[in-house]
Amino acid sequence: xxxxxxxxxxxxxxxxxxxxxxxxxxxxxxxxxxxxxxxxxxxxxxxxxxxxxxxxxxxxxxxxxxxxxxxxxxxxxxxxxxxxxxxxxxxxx
Amino acid sequence: xxxxxxxxxxxxxxxxxxxxxxxxxxxxxxxxxxxxxxxxxxxxxxxxxxxxxxxxxxxxxxxxxxxxxxxxxxxxxxxxxxxxxxxxxxxxxxxxxxxxxxxxxxxxxxxxxxxxxxxxxxxxxxxxxxxxxxxxxxxxxxxxxxxxxxxxxxxxxxxxxxxxxxxxxxxxxxxxxxxxxxxxxxxxxxxxxxxxxxxxxxxxxxxxxxxxxxxxxxxxxxxxxxxxxxxxxxxxxxxxxxxxxxxxxxxxxxxxxxxxxxxxxxxxxxxxxxxxxxxxxxxxxxxxxxxxxxxx
Amino acid sequence: xxxxxxxxxxxxxxxxxxxxxxxxxxxxxxxxxxxxxxxxxxxxxxxxxxxxxxxxxxxxxxxxxxxxxxxxxxxxxxxxxxxxxxxxxxxxxxxxxxxxxxxxxxxxxxxxxxxxxxxxxxxxxxxxxxxxxxxxxxxxxxxxxxxxxxxxxxxxxxxxxxxxxxxxxxxxxxxxxxxxxxxxxxxxxxxxxxxxxxxxxxxxxxxxxxxxxxxxxxxxxxxxxxxxxxxxxxxxxxxxxxxxxxxxxxxxxxxxxxxxxxxxxxxxxxxxxxxxxxxxxxxxxxxxxxxxxxxxxxxxxxxxxxxxxxxxxxxxxxxxxxxxxxxxxxxxxxxxxxxxxxxxxxxxxxxxxxxxxxxxxxxxxxxxxxxxxxxxxxxxxxxxxxxxxxx
Numbered sequence: 001x002x003x004x005x006x007x008x009x010x011x012x013x014x015x016x017x018x019x020x021x022x023x024x025x026x027x028x029x030x031x032x033x034x035x036x037x038x039x040x041x042x043x044x045x046x047x048x049x050x051x052x053x054x055x056x057x058x059x060x061x062x063x064x065x066x067x068x069x070x071x072x073x074x075x076x077x078x079x080x081x082x083x084x085x086x087x088x089x090x091x092x093x
Numbered sequence: 094x095x096x097x098x099x100x101x102x103x104x105x106x107x108x109x110x111x112x113x114x115x116x117x118x119x120x121x122x123x124x125x126x127x128x129x130x131x132x133x134x135x136x137x138x139x140x141x142x143x144x145x146x147x148x149x150x151x152x153x154x155x156x157x158x159x160x161x162x163x164x165x166x167x168x169x170x171x172x173x174x175x176x177x178x179x180x181x182x183x184x185x186x187x188x189x190x191x192x193x194x195x196x197x198x199x200x201x202x203x204x205x206x207x208x209x210x211x212x213x214x215x216x217x218x219x220x221x222x223x224x225x226x227x228x229x230x231x232x233x234x235x236x237x238x239x240x241x242x243x244x245x246x247x248x249x250x251x252x253x254x255x256x257x258x259x260x261x262x263x264x265x266x267x268x269x270x271x272x273x274x275x276x277x278x279x280x281x282x283x284x285x286x287x288x289x290x291x292x293x294x295x296x297x298x299x300x301x302x303x304x305x306x307x308x309x310x311x312x313x314x315x316x317x318x319x320x321x322x323x324x325x326x327x328x329x330x331x332x333x334x335x336x337x338x339x340x341x342x343x344x345x346x347x348x349x350x351x352x353x354x355x356x357x358x359x360x361x362x363x364x365x366x367x368x369x370x371x372x373x374x375x376x377x378x379x380x381x382x383x384x385x386x387x388x389x
Numbered sequence: 390x391x392x393x394x395x396x397x398x399x400x401x402x403x404x405x406x407x408x409x410x411x412x413x414x415x416x417x418x419x420x421x422x423x424x425x426x427x428x429x430x431x432x433x434x435x436x437x438x439x440x441x442x443x444x445x446x447x448x449x450x451x452x453x454x455x456x457x458x459x460x461x462x463x464x465x466x467x468x469x470x471x472x473x474x475x476x477x478x479x480x481x482x483x484x485x486x487x488x489x490x491x492x493x494x495x496x497x498x499x500x501x502x503x504x505x506x507x508x509x510x511x512x513x514x515x516x517x518x519x520x521x522x523x524x525x526x527x528x529x530x531x532x533x534x535x536x537x538x539x540x541x542x543x544x545x546x547x548x549x550x551x552x553x554x555x556x557x558x559x560x561x562x563x564x565x566x567x568x569x570x571x572x573x574x575x576x577x578x579x580x581x582x583x584x585x586x587x588x589x590x591x592x593x594x595x596x597x598x599x600x601x602x603x604x605x606x607x608x609x610x611x612x613x614x615x616x617x618x619x620x621x622x623x624x625x626x627x628x629x630x631x632x633x634x635x636x637x638x639x640x641x642x643x644x645x646x647x648x649x650x651x652x653x654x655x656x657x658x659x660x661x662x663x664x665x666x667x668x669x670x671x672x673x674x675x676x677x678x679x680x681x682x683x684x685x686x687x688x689x690x691x692x693x694x695x696x697x698x699x700x701x702x703x704x705x706x707x708x709x710x711x712x713x714x715x716x717x718x719x720x721x722x723x724x725x726x727x728x729x730x731x732x733x734x735x736x737x738x739x740x741x742x743x744x745x746x747x748x749x750x751x752x753x754x755x756x757x758x759x760x761x762x763x764x765x766x767x768x769x770x771x772x773x774x775x776x777x778x779x780x
Contacts, residue, residue, distance in 0.1 A: 012343065014350045019323045025346040029464055030339055030457070032346065034329045107443075136408040136443050140416060160416040161727075188419070190450035340457045 003080050004050040005043070006090040013040055029087055038064065038072070039079055043088060050092060053077055097121050100131040104249030105238070105298065106189075107131040108181060112143040114155055120174040120273035124252045124288050129296055139184040143177055145170065159184070175276035175284040178254060182235050185249070186336045192238035192247060193348040194336040199232035199246055200224045205304030206246045207373060208237045208356070210334040213281070216311030216363070219259040222287050223366045224373070226267040230292035232301060241341070241348035244355040245300035252286035260285045266366060303352065305376060306331060309361045309369070317363045319372040327358035391727055393417040394691055396427065397619065400434030411440075415447045417727045421615045424451035426498035455500050459489050463586070465504060465555045466490055470588050472523030476515040480589050481507040481581060483560065483600060487591040488620065491584045495623035503547065503556035507592070509578060510561040513545060517559065524551050563600045564607060564677075572675050594628040594664070595671040602684030603677050614724035621684045622692040629664045629695070665700045672704060679706045686713075687720055 005011075007028045014023040015037065022040035024033045035043070038060060045051070045059050057076050061069045083089035097118040098111045112118055131137075142158040146167045155173035156163050157180045164183075168176045186194065197210040198221035211217035218234055225231040231250055238247040252273060255263055260283065263270050271288035290296060306327055307319075328349055332338040338345040359376065363369035392414045396403050406414065418424040428448035431437045437445060469480045483505035488496030508516045525548040549556045562574035577600075580593030592600060598621065605617040672681035682704040688694040689701075706712070 012346055014325060014328060014346075014353070016324050019325050021323060021325045023325050023328045023346075023350075025343065027343060030342050030460065032329060032332055032339070034325065134407070134409060136441065137412040138443065138447070140412065160420045162420055188447070188450060190453040191446045337453075340454055342457060342460065 001077065001080075002050045002052050002092040003046060003056065004090050004092065005046045005048070006084070006088055010047060011043060011088060013044055015040065024088070026086075026088060031086075033086060033088075038075075039083060042076075042079060043083060046089065053080075056080075099125070100133055100135065100137060101125055102129040102131045102296070103181075103251060104233075105247055106138040106185070106249075107135060108184070109137045109140045110143075110177075111141070112177070114143055114145055114170060114173050116170070116274045117143050117155070117173050117177055120177075120286070123271060124273045124286055127290050127296075139181070139188075141177070141180060141184075143173055172276040172279050174274045174286070175254075175279050178252065178286055181251065185236055185238075189238075190337050190340060191240075193241055193338065193341060193345060193352070195237040195239065195331055195338075196235070196334045196336060197237040197331075198234050198253075199237045199248075201230045201232055201301050202228075202374075206232055206301040207304055207376075208246060208306050208331075209309050209361075210237070210306065210331050211309055212334070214311075215309055216259075217309050218253055218255055219262060219311070220309055220363075220366065220369055222253045222255060222259075222263045222270070222289075223266055224370060225253065225287075225289060225291050226263070226270060227370060228292075230294055231289045234289060236336070239303075239348060239352055240300065241344055242351055243300065244303050244352060246303055247300050248295075248298065250290050250295050253289045254284060254286055256284055257282045262366070263287060303356045306353070306356050306358045307361050307373065307376075308359070309363065311364060312362050313364045315362050317365065317368050317372075319359055319361050319376065322358050322360045324353050324358050328353045391417055393421060393423065393427070393615075393727065397423075397430060398693060400431050400436050403431065403436055404439065408441075411444050415444065419447070419451070420727055422500055422613055423498075423616050423619060424448060425455035425500060426616075426619065428452045429498040452498065455498055458500060459496075461555070462486060462489055462501065462504065465550075465553070466586060466589055468523070468550075468553075469504070469506070469520075469557065470586065472525070473516060473519050474588070475522075476512075476519040478508065478512055478516055478519065481578075482584065482589060482591050483507055483563075484604065484620075487584070487597060488624075490586055490589060491582075491591045493624065494627050495620045499620070503558055505558045505560060507560050507563075507577065510574065513559060513561050517545065517548075520548055520557065520559075525549065525557060526551050563603055572677065576675060594624075594631075595668045596675075598624050598628065598668060598684070599672050599675060599677050599681050602680040606680040606683045614720075615727065618684070618688055618691060618725060622688045622694045625685075625688060625694050625696070665697050669700050669703050678704045682706055682709070683716065683720075687725065690721075691725060 007026055009027045011027060012025040016022075020037055021034050022037045024035050024040055024043065025031075026033070041063055042056060042060060045056070051059075053076050057073050060072045060076065064072065080089055080091060084091050095118075096111065096113045099109075099121070101108045101110060110121065112121070140160060142161075143155055144158065146154040146156040153170040154167035155170045155176060156167045157165050157176055159180065164180065165176070195208060195210050197208045198217040199206055199208050200221055201207070209217045209220065221231060221234050231253065232246060232248040233250060234253040235251070236249050238249055239245070240247065260272075260275075264272075269291075273286040273288075275283055275285045277283050308322065308327065308330065331353070332345070332349055335345070335349075338349060341348065357377075361369060361372065363372070392406070392410060396414055396418075403411070403414065414427075415424070418427045424447065428437065428451065431440070431448070437448070440448075466480060466482065466486065473480055482490055485496070485499050485501035486504045487493075488499050489501070490496075506516075527546050527548050545559050545561075547556050547558050562572055563577065564572050577592060577596055580596060581590040582593055583589075584591050591597065601617060601621055601624065605614060605621070608614070668681070672678045682701065685694070685696045685701055685704065689696045
């Protein structure tokens with residue numbers, strides 16, 4: 001399974017390094033979402049590229065504590081599905 | 094009583110207000126007597142006329158005219174004053190997009206302005222009235238007007254709308270409060286407006302720097318507290334309580350980000366007005382709070 | 390003549406308005422739904438920047454709201470296209486949505502209230518189920534309303550998207566089947582043209598004009614009459630020149646009609662013939678000569694639209710001279726006048742009431758009309774009681 005951005009431009013983000021949530025603005029729909037910072041980082045990494053679950057997990061592991069690596073591995077596909085439901089991510093089988 | 098016909102300078106706008114309804118004219122004379130008058134030949138932003146409607150003497154109605162056209166359904170004449178104030182809010186809520194508009198009460202001390210977004214019933218108006226009666230400057234009971242890209246709020250001082258038990262709370266809080274006519278049995282219950290321009294600077298028009306965003310909530314059952322809250326969550330909540338955040342699209346996002354980056358955010362849970370006011374006086378300044386980062 | 394019409398016809402004239410006249414202009418434009426369109430027009434004429442900031446902020450505010458609406462419309466239309474695709478249908482946009490997505494001058498600053506789509510009558514059930522599958526729902530209607538729409542109207546009950554709230558009206562022709570002119574709806578699908586969105590269509594140029602005119606002059610409510618007439622003025626001026634540039638000698642360097650999508654703009658009426666004669670032919674073929682005549686008459690009267698006298702003469706309905714004794718006061722004093730400032734033209738309310746009846750008579754035979762009007766009056770009374778607050 002591969003993923004890419006579903007929006008025509010990169011979404012806009014507002015991060016606060018001390019907070020577990022981030023704000024994400026979808027430039028196509030005009031919707032604003034409150035995402036977990038993990039989801040927001042995943043989204044900002046997607047850019048124009050199409051990434052696999054493994055690529056994505058690798059990137060997220062390098063950005064977040066090694067302790068949560070296991071969680072990231074199990075959580076990543078669900079996360080992508082949720083982002084797809086919000087119209088932010090496109091899933092390629 | 095003579096019909097009321099004045100051009101009032103209210104914050105950045107000029108309202109022309111005319112009415113032949115006696116209770117509405119009396120309310121206007123009480124609550125807007127100290128407002129500056131705009132020149133009669135000057136540009137008018139909002140032209141409002143309240144006139145009586147219907148021929149049945151026991152069922153007198155009032156109509157709200159805007160741009161020379163009846164705008165909403167008629168209301169019973171004993172609710173006319175509240176309908177005027179709501180209509181005046183509506184003018185700004187619906188027709189003005191030069192600012193990012195948050196649904197919020199705004200008060201200021203020498204330390205700057207505090208924006209208090211809140212759902213109806215959260216107690217923002219009660220707190221706003223009490224602060225106004227205690228020496229704070231009321232910048233608005235309804236709209237926080239933020240010029241996009243700034244960290245300032247533009248004053249739009251008008252009477253404070255109080256509902257049901259809040260009216261008695263404020264009456265017993267201060268004998269100095271001046272009230273307009275009560276509007277009974279509205280969809281919000283009994284509504285009465287309090288004169289809001291109580292500060293020497295009330296009618297100054299310069300923007301005021303924003304010191305904090307405080308989200309008030311009235312609760313008898315919880316311990317009172319003023320506590321920092323996440324900025325990202327506050328961003329989304331303030332956007333949700335905005336009249337035109339989504340209308341402004343990307344510009345709205347940037348305007349809100351710019352504001353929230355600069356203003357520390359707090360939750361305020363209270364049931365005692367004196368305690369809440371003290372907490373706001375002692376509120377820490379922004380520098381102790383975490384810095385924000387932006388990525389895009 | 391109102392301040393607004395003067396400003397639209399001669400943007401330079403706003404430079405000489407006093408502050409209170411500018412207030413009246415803003416009020417009139419807001420009331421007519423033309424504030425954002427006025428901004429576009431003043432900006433093009435170079436008179437926006439010199440206006441005082443307390444005036445331009447109203448124009449800018451309306452323009453921001455319109456921009457947001459156009460952005461949302463684009464998003465919605467894409468959703469509609471994707472929703473209809475499985476049924477093998479392409480959305481055909483009507484009126485405001487067509488002007489905006491078609492990127493016509495009439496779409497600049499145009500505000501819309503809902504999205505009107507045209508679908509062949511036979512395809513309505515398929516379109517309806519495709520939309521339902523994609524999240525559009527029909528609001529709660531009582532049996533009477535449901536019957537009213539399905540049996541007598543040219544559209545099915547409006548559908549709203551359950552999460553986004555956008556409202557879509559599906560039409561299968563441009564007039565109710567009960568109305569006197571019998572429009573052969575099938576002909577409307579002969580000359581569709583593309584828009585700025587792939588897979589999204591609009592009526593051909595002449596049909597857009599005829600549809601807009603028919604809509605305006607068969608209406609019962611005239612809140613947006615002036616705006617609709619302004620649309621017509623814009624469409625006519627635009628289509629007239631776009632046909633000339635494709636057919637006439639001026640096309641020159643462009644090398645014919647196929648460059649820059651210009652082919653889409655000349656796809657009806659066949660070769661030869663200019664826009665006005667195509668319009669005339671088409672209006673007669675669709676049995677909609679009278680509304681088209683009225684549109685041309687009042688657009689040229691109020692906005693100076695350069696309509697050739699021959700076209701007007703050809704479309705003039707029987708007894709036009711006598712009928713205009715009634716039409717002129719009704720439309721000029723009623724439909725196309727504005728309430729502001731305060732002193733509305735004498736007889737405006739009466740003229741509007743007559744127009745309300747006229748609209749109903751035009752759309753339905755009298756036997757149907759009476760029960761519907763009675764019913765509507767009763768329901769209005771019932772609604773009026775509940776909606777007394779504004780906040």
